[in-house]
Structure formats: structure tokens, C-alpha cells
Amino acid sequence: MWVVVWIMALPQLAWSGEVYVAVASNFLSPLKEIATRYKEDTGDRLILISGSTGKLYAQARHGAPFDIFLAGDSKRPALLEREGMGVIGTRFTYAIGALVLWGLERVQGEESLAQMSKGKLAIANPKTAPYGRAAQQVLESLGFWKKLQPSLVRGENIAQTLQFVATGNAMLGFVAKSQVEDPRFKFKGSHWEVPVDMHEPIVQQAILLNRGLANSSAKQFLEYLHGAVAKNIMRSYGFRFLEE
Template structure:
């Protein structure tokens, strides 16, 4: 084999080995409300970096329990600030890595067009059989929904109509399938590019619930994984910010 061809083949092999060594996987635990934007961010990140994202979605409280029980997640994108802070205190997260990646919003949503008015009067009228929301002990958006009901003085009036999902995704499913006429869900689940994708919704005034600041944190298993740090940095990038805003989040 000519020396020049041999050198070329060796160079290609070395480049391939280098590329595979640089590419890595990162396991991410993601709050259910952030499913759609995370899927979009992961696709763009993988294209830009060559790394692979393995994401699991669920209620923040459930993800916290899994991390505490040894689940090998390397990043957490929570739906609150207290859970990542608690993981730092527990020694399960890297100190100083925590930051707010998005601030969410709560909506009262129905799959039926025209069912929910833009002032939320349908909630006060009470002419519905089921109202879906997420478990407030596991999901920050569920807690926010209960805060809204308390602020409006409706907690007792609707108590017998409440249907709790284990996560905000399950609450959305109850409404989307018609098992509940309406429900409290994350704006990001029903909103894209400036409008409600389908059905009808009331954007709940932010004064009725505590701010839904969502923090990300690097977990101990990801401390030495360059892909984990790269994804954490990518969440702060203009490319990620553009995606996050498309789903109705504030930065």
C-alpha cells in the first residue's frame, strides 16, 4: 500500500476515534412541564455538540426521590428552586452549579374551544364535573393551582370535583382525553409560538400564586462528565433561550 494512502487511512481512523472519544451521553431528569422545550433543546444540542441526551420526565418531587435513591441522573431541571437547593444541602449536587433556566406560568385549560373564558369565570361558575390538577406534594404546578383556588376562595367549593394527576403531564392528559372538562396545566404544555395551540384557556394572573422559578443543577454523577457540563452551559445560550421563549416561559 502506498505510504500516502496509508497515512490518509490512519488519519481518518484517528479522527474517528477522537470524535467518538469527545462525544458522550448525559442523563437528565426533567420536570414534566418542560417536556416539549427540552425535547427541542436536546435535538439542537445533539446536533451542535455531538453529545447524546437521555432524558427522563416526571414530577419534581418524584425525580428528587429517585435521585435520593441512587438514580444515575447527571442533571436535574426542576420545576422549582427549593428542590435543587435541597439536593445541594444533601450533598447530591455540585455546589455553585445551580441557576434559574426559566420561569413558568399557570393556565386553566380546556380541550374544548370556547369553554374557558379569558377571565376564568368558568371556574367561579362551577358548572363542571371535574377539575384536573397535579399532586401538590410532588409537582410545583399542582401546588400553584391550589394556591390559586385558595386566593379565589374556591378551595372548598370545588373540593369534590378535583382530579389529581401524579404530574402535570397526567393532569394535562385528564383534560385532553375529556376525563376532566378543564384543568390547571403549565402554559408551555398548550402554547407555542405566541398562541394557545388548541382548546381554550385562561392565563392565570401571576399574583394568584407564588412565582414558578425553575432551577437546573449539576448532580454529583455528572461532575466529571463533559457532556453534562456542556448541556448545563447550553441551557444558558441564546439558542436555548429562543426555544424556551417559544413555549411561553420567561427568562
């Protein structure tokens, strides 16, 4: 008898104090840091699911058990809101991302791209990853998109894109600044911060999903993202904010 009661209570137990967060790969490392601080401050635990923004969007749309979606763009959260999977009015910009061109050897701005003859240039899949889309826009505005087609390799998300370069399989890669600013990132190399006027701003938005509506910890965490602790961590990874 008690076993039955206990089993029935389990979902509720697991519910309180746990937030399932789907997070774009570029934001995983800062979010891990934020999650640690958040747990210290509130006792609530974040469970992180990372991937490309496009993939997480598709999963959320098909009822994946996420409370919150921290996307790498504003398009997918807006779509979820419109499609009735996200809670209307909860969507906000939590950070503005920056794109860098990174390589293990010396990277000298657009010259490095102009001089690419052999070797591969890694970008994230422009269809599913916002940083990949931004990379495509940069290459287009520099007039290299067509010319560099034979050199392009596409990572499934921005984490795989970084990994292609870090393992020496690609010579250069367009990755998120947050990845190379990660204090645990041990690869030296060098990077070029792409001027922001070369691509549409990478506006990263968060939204509370329907499942999170019943979870008070989820709403509390969204508040926390606005706070100084979270913002300082994000800033240390190279993110900027709307008001700046």
C-alpha cells in the first residue's frame, strides 16, 4: 500500500525543484556555470539538454519534456509562441551572441578566408543553427560564399563545428565567441571577432514552454536569468545584452 502511494508521489517529487532546460549548444557552458550558482542560491536543479536550436525546436514542437527553451535565435522561440507550444508573453532576449572565426593557427581576419586554398572551413548547419546562418551571411557579404563552397563542412550544431577545428580536421571554423572564451577550453589557437555589421545580430531568446507553466521553479529560473549573477557569467563568455 505505502509503496503504491510512494510511486504515485514520485512524479510530484521529481517535479518540484527540477527544471528541464533545452539549450542551444553555444550557451551550454555558461548555462552549466549559471546552473551551479542557481543550485547554490535556490536549491533547485537544472537538467540541461543541448543541441542545435533547430533540432531542439523540432523536439519541443513534438512534445519533448522541456520546461524552458534557451534558443540561439529569436525565430524559433517566436514560432513556438505562435504555434501554442510556448507561453505567450514569456519570451525575452537573454543575450546577444558574437561570432568568431577560429583556428589552431594564426587567424588574420578576412585575409585568412581569402587565402584559403586547401583545408576545410567549418560552419554550423545554416538551416538548423543560428551561428551557422550568421556564418553564411558573413561569407555572403564578403563575397566568399560561392568560392568557398568546396571547402565548407557543416557541423550538426556549433559544438560539433568547434570540435571539427579542435581535432585538426578543419583549418578554420565560424564558432560562437562563448565557446572560445570558455575558461575550460584548453585549445590555444587564435580568433577573429567578426564585425557585427557583417551579419544579422544573433539575438538569443528564451521562452517558457507549456510544460513549464506548472513548474514554479521554471518561472523562478527565468527571473534569475535577468539577474546580475547570470549576466556576469554570460558577460565573461563574451555575450552582450540588449540594453548595451
